[in-house]
Amino acid sequence: MGGIRGSTRSSLSAVLSLLRDGSGCPVCLEGPRDIVATLGGSWVTLPPLTPLPRYVCLVARRHAVEPFELPVAERSAFWEDVNRVAAALNRGLRPVKLNYEIHGNTLPHLHLHVFPRQPGDRFEGRPINGAEALPRGSEDVAAILAALAPLTAPPADPYGPLKDNAWRETAEIDGRLDRGEIDEATWHAEMARLVVPAYLAAETPWQGSGKQGSADDWEYARSHIAHAIDRAGSFLDVGCANGYLLECLPRWTPHAVDRYGLDIAPELVELAQGRLPDLGDHLSVGNALDWQPRRRFTYVRTGLDYVPRHRRRELVERLLRYCDRLVIGVFNEETDARPTETLLRAWGFRVAGRSERANPKKPGMDYRVLWIDRAAR
Numbered sequence: 001m002g003g004i005r006g007s008t009r010s011s012l013s014a015v016l017s018l019l020r021d022g023s024g025c026p027v028c029l030e031g032p033r034d035i036v037a038t039l040g041g042s043w044v045t046l047p048p049l050t051p052l053p054r055y056v057c058l059v060a061r062r063h064a065v066e067p068f069e070l071p072v073a074e075r076s077a078f079w080e081d082v083n084r085v086a087a088a089l090n091r092g093l094r095p096v097k098l099n100y101e102i103h104g105n106t107l108p109h110l111h112l113h114v115f116p117r118q119p120g121d122r123f124e125g126r127p128i129n130g131a132e133a134l135p136r137g138s139e140d141v142a143a144i145l146a147a148l149a150p151l152t153a154p155p156a157d158p159y160g161p162l163k164d165n166a167w168r169e170t171a172e173i174d175g176r177l178d179r180g181e182i183d184e185a186t187w188h189a190e191m192a193r194l195v196v197p198a199y200l201a202a203e204t205p206w207q208g209s210g211k212q213g214s215a216d217d218w219e220y221a222r223s224h225i226a227h228a229i230d231r232a233g234s235f236l237d238v239g240c241a242n243g244y245l246l247e248c249l250p251r252w253t254p255h256a257v258d259r260y261g262l263d264i265a266p267e268l269v270e271l272a273q274g275r276l277p278d279l280g281d282h283l284s285v286g287n288a289l290d291w292q293p294r295r296r297f298t299y300v301r302t303g304l305d306y307v308p309r310h311r312r313r314e315l316v317e318r319l320l321r322y323c324d325r326l327v328i329g330v331f332n333e334e335t336d337a338r339p340t341e342t343l344l345r346a347w348g349f350r351v352a353g354r355s356e357r358a359n360p361k362k363p364g365m366d367y368r369v370l371w372i373d374r375a376a377r
């Protein structure tokens, strides 16, 4: 690319015919150059020639000419990267304005230019001319890397991957599945590798079920799952981890619940069996996508993120076959949007009830639970 901003000049139609399917694409053939960070949907690159200081170029990790051609998971990851990089540059460099450009006329592998604008820069009052590029100095690289450090630093907290902000790691694994680089069994193994070791090493029972903080934090974030329980019955916790939710359940609901657990990780089921010896053979190892229950349940609880994106609808359909009420959550969402509910509705499910609580640690976010009744389809 010689800096992805085109130093090659050739006719647009010739370039497009060569590159549209990716077969002659230098990014795909040789890999992008000047990478300083790998994010969920893009590489962050600093081309050596730049029309303005502090210029950054995000290159899509999958070949696409137009953004809409990306599969939805990678498209979301790409735009999320753009927003996160822009926010980090804005925070670290304090430009008066950020400019965003997508062209792809000389190199039609999706890439997006981000230009932090400063008063008195050489294009003040007019568009940036990419052909007027100058060598980038080492001081420029250092300033950009400092601004981007929050995006690229490894998580300082050893339990970081347990938290719901492990989006970078999970987007990476999702991306590999979408690109056909790994199969679903490997997807599950990789996801387990993110959380199981930390669950096993947890110092508190709630950390062993994926929740940081204090006992009160756990109660506040999770106990409203019990709002879905409106009568006595059986309750299967899919993704039961160390069993702590099942352990707390009788405290959270006045109704008698016969408790069952399922987890894909044998080590966690063993841990749960140790914690809850009374439940005996109610705790099973299995993948909810193919597990065959020997009974029906009044309630089944799950998280949609326990399976690859394209299997989530199937997970909901499958679990509803053997329960009266499917409880989904707890998940974290922005207060003013309901993407999970929107998605479920688009799949033809009617949300029968919900419970939500403001996340005190993340302003503007809610802890949410919702449930679907078998009869309400």
Ligand SMILES: [Zn+2]
Residues within 6 Å of the ligand: 022, 025, 026, 027, 028, 029, 062, 063, 064, 108, 109
């Ligand atoms: Zn390409």
